[in-house]
Amino acid sequence: MNADRIEHFRERLEFLAKEIKSDLASNSDDAGIVELDSSIGRLSRMDAMQHQQMALELKRRRENQLLRIENAYKRMDEGRYGVCGKCRKPIDEARLEVFPDVVTCVSCS
Ligand SMILES: [Zn+2]
Secondary structure (H helix, E strand, O other): OOHHHHHHHHHHHHHHHHHHHHHHHHOOOOOOOOOOOOOOOHHHHHHHHHHHHHHHHHHHHHHHHHHHHHHHHHHHHOOOOOEOOOOOOEOOHHHHHHOOOOOOOOOOO
């Protein structure tokens, strides 16, 4: 992949990372500990806990994606970006356009 394309995908990754970071910042309250306060009913407490589980899961996914973005930068620096980690063939650029942090091509994923 040439330097211009790398630069393009680097910008995509930066945009994505910024989005995820602001999501993480704005949703940090949701992942807080649910108070097991008896003043709220049992059902709404279960609701709150379910909501908390979902928020935690979402947070975990976002953090994983940030890690994948970091790894993508690393691969760019090492000249391995856009190359499938399994079969070593180039990853389709249309795929990278949608998921700039992917490490495998369509057939290996
Ligand atoms: Zn592959």
